[in-house]
Amino acid sequence: MHGGIWPLEELRSAVVSVDFDRLVLDGIAAASGLPAVVVDVGDDPADDLGSVLVALPVVSIAVGAGGESWDLALDDPGPALEGLRANPQAAVVAAQTLRRTGQLGLLDALLVESLAYATLQAGPEHARWLAQRGHRSRRDTDQPRIEVTDDGATVTVTLDRPRLFNLFDAAMRDQLVDVLKALQAGADDRPVVLTGAGGNFCAGGDPAEFGTVSDPATAHLIRSRANAAPWLAAIAHRTTAIIDGACVGAGIELAAFCATVTATDRARFRLPELSMGLIPGAGGTVSIPARIGRQRTLWWLLTGAELDAGAALDWGLVDGVA
Secondary structure, X not given: OEOOEEEHHHHHHHOOOOOHHHXXXXXXXXXXXXXXXXXXXXXXXXXXXXXXXXXXXXXXXXXXXXXXXXXXXXXXXXXXXXXXXXXXXHHHHHHHHHHHHOOOOHHHHHXXXXXXXXXXXXXXXXXXXXXXXXXXXXXXXXXXOEEEEEOOOOEEEEEOOHHHOOOEOHHHHHHHHHHHHHHHHOOOXXXXXXXXXXXXXXXXXXXXXXXXXXXXXXXXXXXXXXXXXXXHHHOHHHEEEEEOOEXXXXXXXXXXXXXXXXXXXXXXXXXXXXXXXXXXXXXXXHHHHHHHOHHHHHHHHHHOOOEEHHHHHHHOOOOEEX
């Protein structure tokens, strides 16, 4: 090992050992203090080794070419390791979840995401974030959150909480689900536009609601009953999301389901859930990897990077910039 990075052939030769899992978990990961295995693979995809490591509760990182079996394949693991060091449990759960959701049908994948999210809601990393955030409350609990306009040719669905950058709360979720159900149930097959009011699309989940559900099991059952993702996916083929300003967390998770995503040059994208000790919980472990790939999704979660419209276009997160 050199600087925490292992030579490929050294680990390859150890794979056949019946104690390989102990070598990884009690040796490599314990020595680095991180639930990660970083391997210098050079130009070798090394999928034989990556496919073994994904069975273990570690983040597998290939420095170099790295094939699709690895959680990450990159030249500089430093920024990703910083995110992993800050929230190691959430990082491993994110990697494990992303390994599975791409292999499942939509409803099964959303179930895995919700159960993983619920697990982290009860974990110490999310508890630490809640304690640092402090108490918040809202006074607009009785205000409409969704506006629907119909010009005869197109139905426009607007996230309408502009004073709070269209933060996504339970009321907005429930109202959006009702609208999406109605659009899916009818014989009408007109185009649908999803957008946000006030110069922003959606600044993510409302921080005032985090930690307000009594227990993670209840939270999971609520998500199972009231989740906008499957209803949006059902009409995604005729839906365009238009992104302006902030598009954070749940905002990009939902928008990514749409067949077409268009951004203005003011659009800014972030996926901050890992810094909260969580993973995406609004369908993002399904919708975002479908657009940008599993490895890039995990890197984005670990680094918390902000993307402008140009970077989002290069990644394939959006389809065009107006």
